[in-house]
Amino acid sequence: MKKVIMGNHALSYGAMLSRAQVIAAYPITPQTQVVELLSEMCADGTLNAKFIKVESEHSAMAACLGASLAGARTFTATSAQGLALMHEMLHWAAGGRMPVVMGNINRALAPGWSIWTDQNDSLSERDTGWIQFYCSSNQEVLDTVIQAFKVSEKVMIPSMIVLDAFALSHTYEVVDIPAQDKVDAYLPPFNPPFRLTPDDPHAFGGLTSPDHYMELRYKLQKDMEKVPLLVEETGREYEKMFGRYLGQVDAYLCEDAEFVFVTSGTAGYTARVAVDELREKGIKAGNLRIKLFRPFPFEKVRSILSRVPKVAVLDRNISYGHHGIFYQEVKSAMFGEPVQPTIFGFIAGLGGRDITRDSFKEIAEYALSKDKAEEEIVWIGVKK
Amino acid sequence: MSKKKESHKIVFNSEKEMPMAPMSLGSMLYNKTGAWRNIKPVIDLSRCIKCGICWKFCPDASIDIVDDWPQINYDYCKGCGICAEECPQKCIAMVEEEK
Numbered sequence: 001m002k003k004v005i006m007g008n009h010a011l012s013y014g015a016m017l018s019r020a021q022v023i024a025a026y027p028i029t030p031q032t033q034v035v036e037l038l039s040e041m042c043a044d045g046t047l048n049a050k051f052i053k054v055e056s057e058h059s060a061m062a063a064c065l066g067a068s069l070a071g072a073r074t075f076t077a078t079s080a081q082g083l084a085l086m087h088e089m090l091h092w093a094a095g096g097r098m099p100v101v102m103g104n105i106n107r108a109l110a111p112g113w114s115i116w117t118d119q120n121d122s123l124s125e126r127d128t129g130w131i132q133f134y135c136s137s138n139q140e141v142l143d144t145v146i147q148a149f150k151v152s153e154k155v156m157i158p159s160m161i162v163l164d165a166f167a168l169s170h171t172y173e174v175v176d177i178p179a180q181d182k183v184d185a186y187l188p189p190f191n192p193p194f195r196l197t198p199d200d201p202h203a204f205g206g207l208t209s210p211d212h213y214m215e216l217r218y219k220l221q222k223d224m225e226k227v228p229l230l231v232e233e234t235g236r237e238y239e240k241m242f243g244r245y246l247g248q249v250d251a252y253l254c255e256d257a258e259f260v261f262v263t264s265g266t267a268g269y270t271a272r273v274a275v276d277e278l279r280e281k282g283i284k285a286g287n288l289r290i291k292l293f294r295p296f297p298f299e300k301v302r303s304i305l306s307r308v309p310k311v312a313v314l315d316r317n318i319s320y321g322h323h324g325i326f327y328q329e330v331k332s333a334m335f336g337e338p339v340q341p342t343i344f345g346f347i348a349g350l351g352g353r354d355i356t357r358d359s360f361k362e363i364a365e366y367a368l369s370k371d372k373a374e375e376e377i378v379w380i381g382v383k384k
Numbered sequence: 385m386s387k388k389k390e391s392h393k394i395v396f397n398s399e400k401e402m403p404m405a406p407m408s409l410g411s412m413l414y415n416k417t418g419a420w421r422n423i424k425p426v427i428d429l430s431r432c433i434k435c436g437i438c439w440k441f442c443p444d445a446s447i448d449i450v451d452d453w454p455q456i457n458y459d460y461c462k463g464c465g466i467c468a469e470e471c472p473q474k475c476i477a478m479v480e481e482e483k
Contacts (some may be wrong), residue, residue: 202411207408211396215402
């Protein structure tokens with residue numbers, strides 16, 4: 001069934017179709033309509049789940065962890081400052097191997113107060129051990145929630161589905177809503193290898209001496225390394241059942257490209273229009289949209305970019321005192337490769353400033369006119 | 385005092401033998417946390433009204449209700465004093481532990 005829905009509700013429908021059993025959330029700004037619709041679904045019986053209202057995002061994630069540990073499929077959503085408040089509990093989720101799936105609407109962090117998009121909220125949680133997917137359409141958001149439960153529960157690592165504020169969260173698009181029985185066939189009920197139950201008592205998250213802590217972290221990393229292949233497999237399986245492939249990256253006209261934008265989120269969609277315009281002018285451009293950010297899709301990125309002479313990475317985020325974060329990551333992935341592209345780093349769109357076709361035009365003009373970057377950060381659109 | 389706490393320290397030789405999550409291999413009953421206690425709650429049952437508030441509030445589930453009366457399990461009670469604080473009759477005294 002096709003529906004015209006906003007990105008927030010694409011998350012809600014994804015959680016509903018995945019038959020989430022516990023949803024815990026804090027319902028105030030920067031929260032969005034994701035959990036509003038889910039609370040209505042719980043109230044009218046559309047979704048047979050326990051909806052827990054809590055007093056903060058920290059508590060929201062804590063409630064999700066208890067539920068997940070008890071064996072429930074668990075979902076929540078947040079944004080910006082709310083995600084920052086969850087920070088401690090994000091480490092608990094990944095370190096305790098609880099496969100919660102969460103939607104995060106990319107909103108810029110205060111101060112100054114902002115409800116508009118940029119990626120610093122989710123990228124600040126880069127090293128918590130969560131899987132991160134950056135989406136660029138409402139359809140992809142809905143599909144990825146279902147896929148994320150499958151991936152997360154397989155490796156017992158939580159997933160964050162990330163989407164741009166307003167540009168996706170409040171933008172209405174046509175979304176194909178899969179049939180429940182088909183989703184059930186794709187995503188079996190959650191059956192964790194361990195759980196909190198009086199029938200088989202265990203204590204979780206207790207004191208761990210230097211004898212064992214490092215091994216637990218080694219195991220988390222080893223399982224994280226399995227995720228790219230798992231995303232590939234579950235994405236192909238999804239394609240077979242629903243006709244839409246869900247991959248680690250989305251490469252647009254990269255095969256013969258001499259110049260490639262590296263993008264994420266909705267900017268990755270705008271970039272395709274910019275690529276088409278450059279191609280009309282005879283410039284062999286392409287766009288590599290990184291969807292899976294953690295774990296980083298090293299193999300995909302290397303195989304695509306190693307044959308490209310020039311690469312322009314667009315960041316809607318910044319690591320202060322360093323560079324754009326995707327730029328760092330792409331450079332790190334390409335370092336030591338036998339053939340390396342010239343990589344330029346651009347920062348645009350912080351705090352919700354629009355990233356338009358003209359932004360990409362400016363990026364292309366800069367990168368194509370220079371042999372190497374003259375500055376580590378090329379700012380696009382700053383009023384100097 | 386209770387007999388010496390049993391030691392159950394396990395050191396794994398390989399990550400392969402370990403569970404993926406930080407968790408105990410079984411129940412923690414052996415870990416008699418009562419040994420941590422410096423002051424202990426003592427209930428004056430003659431003034432107890434059997435309201436069950438101490439039982440509800442005990443964060444370590446160390447108070448049982450036996451034949452309607454509260455009974456403290458000193459193997460696990462850490463002596464936090466929450467029961468004494470919450471008791472509406474003030475019939476729980478926290479007394480120095482003799483060691």
